[in-house]
Amino acid sequence: MNILAQLALLFGKLSLMAVGGANATVPEIARQVVSVRHWLTPAQFAQLYAISNAAPGPNVMISTVIGAHVAGVAGGIVATLAMILPSGLLVIVVSKGFERHAGARWQKVARAALLPITAGLVLAAALVLTMQSVSGWLTACIAAGCAVLSWRSRLHPLWLLGGGALLGLLML
């Protein structure tokens, strides 16, 4: 199959499963592009994910950076559109269909049902990324330190990403 069609199918399928945001799909993206399709090594995936984090913009940038890595600018655009269109059209339909849905019961039920799934998926994503990126004591310390600091402090994420890169540059 044409590579652009593959990207469109892969990310299009994930769009409606991004419960609580694009980060919930990171384990599946990693499984598909590393284990199933062998487009990237585990370390490359972790680094591209990190690059998408260091740039501004919504979390869907992971689809942009992977699409572009695999198939150039067209790949980046196709992957991103596939990732956002199905869920975006659903939002438009739902927000138009319900004149008053603020605080509606279905919304509370949906949130309550999705939150634990999101929690499980984001923790799974954390484990996948940690296994891909930790290769020794220094990277383990960086990951652990950033986890604690981002969990407990209000430090801006860019400081943590910059600090991690600097430590890697100076000490690896």
Added chain:
Amino acid sequence: MQHNRAPGLSHKDLFLGFFEAGVLGFGGVLPIARRVVVEKRRWLTQEQFNELFSLCQSLPGANMVNFSFAFGARNQGLSGAAVAVLGILAAPMAIVMVFGGLYARYGTLGPVRHALAGLAAAAAGLMLGAGLKIAGPVLRQGRNIGIAAAVFVLVVGLRLPLPLVMLLVLPVSLVLAARAVK
């Protein structure tokens, strides 16, 4: 929700407002988008913003991209949605593709490789921190722990495809939530 439509927002307004939120949205777009939409341009009150954001959160997809779709569509229909989404994504997509190009070209050079290894470890840590933040309040209830643990094991233990995991877990989670939510 008629009251969520600020009067007279042109396509240009929509593009520029969401462009600002996208290009400045380092480490998450929500805070900057809230500032642009609520405080700076006064397109929505805080309460209206919360209502629309809460809808976007209860549906799949990236929250702020969903927000751009919904807000754009309410103001100018489908073309408004397209313009708002283009606004929030244009600059970040261009920037991340330039970064990706530099990575493909120079990513294997010694010093760059070391910096990237540290960057990737930091990003993994950020994801873990985000997971702990989400899990903290969610996992105080037994049903939530069961669902989250099942998802975790199915995804990283059994390495099942995500569509299959959702098919297995979502119905159970919806039934449990429907019983719990009054």
